[in-house]
Amino acid sequence: LDMSPEKIADQEHITYTREDAVALNTLNHDAQLVFLLNPTKISEIIKVASAGDKMPQKSTYFYPKLLTGLVFNDLKC
Numbered sequence: 001l002d003m004s005p006e007k008i009a010d011q012e013h014i015t016y017t018r019e020d021a022v023a024l025n026t027l028n029h030d031a032q033l034v035f036l037l038n039p040t041k042i043s044e045i046i047k048v049a050s051a052g053d054k055m056p057q058k059s060t061y062f063y064p065k066l067l068t069g070l071v072f073n074d075l076k077c
Contacts, residue, residue, distance in 0.1 A: 016058045016061075020036055023035075023036060040055070040059050045060060
């Protein structure tokens with residue numbers, strides 16, 4: 001696919017969707033390849049955050065969105 005880190009970062013050749021039907025439909029039009037991924041588990045996100053690491057782009061997409069200001073993980077200083 002010749003996808004360098006720079007091409008991935010500029011997002012000119014990559015799109016994201018949460019709808020499997022939309023992703024599969026692009027195979028009939030523009031896309032050469034589609035990945036269907038399982039959602040990231042909250043426990044996995046907590047583990048990564050606790051280690052001080054970062055998740056890949058779009059891997060922490062949540063729906064429905066949490067209300068602004070709602071904390072779902074205890075923040076200890």
